[in-house]
Amino acid sequence: MELIIQLVAGLVGGNAAGAALKNLNLGPVLNSVIGLIGGLGGGQLLSMLGVGGAGEAAAAASNLDIASIVQSVIGGGAGGGILVAIVGAIKKAMGK
Template identity: 45%
Template sequence: MDLIISLLAGALGGNIAGALLKKFSMGTLWNSIVGILGGALGTRLLGMLGIDLGGILGVVAGGTVGGGVLMAIIGVIKGAMKK
């Protein structure tokens, strides 16, 4: 269940980041896909670092932040490659 929540939170985080950083947005579909990957990585990284924010809240936070960060990183790289 935690995995599903982190993936959904990652998709949400990717789309939030895309809305806030329109310059780096890749569209809803790609923001969601990259966010899902970032959500899984973010939650996993928090677990490996031993950071526990309290069950479901921690999974949602890790997924959302991870999804947003990875979407922004990919967006910056994609923008740099266009130049």
């Protein structure tokens, strides 16, 4: 369940970053795809660092609590937004 939350949060975070950073915007399709990837990566990174997310939820045998949901949303949204900003900056730098 946390993976789905991370993917959706990454999708939203990627599109929000694209909307907020007009000069790094990749368009709605690329923002969404990169946001999904970043959301999954960001959530998994928090899990590996021991902050929470999918790893703890799997160990707890699908015991879904509000803390793991919030951590998945934060990790996924931040991961999606950050990855869109990074890819947008690289694309902009290569265009010069």
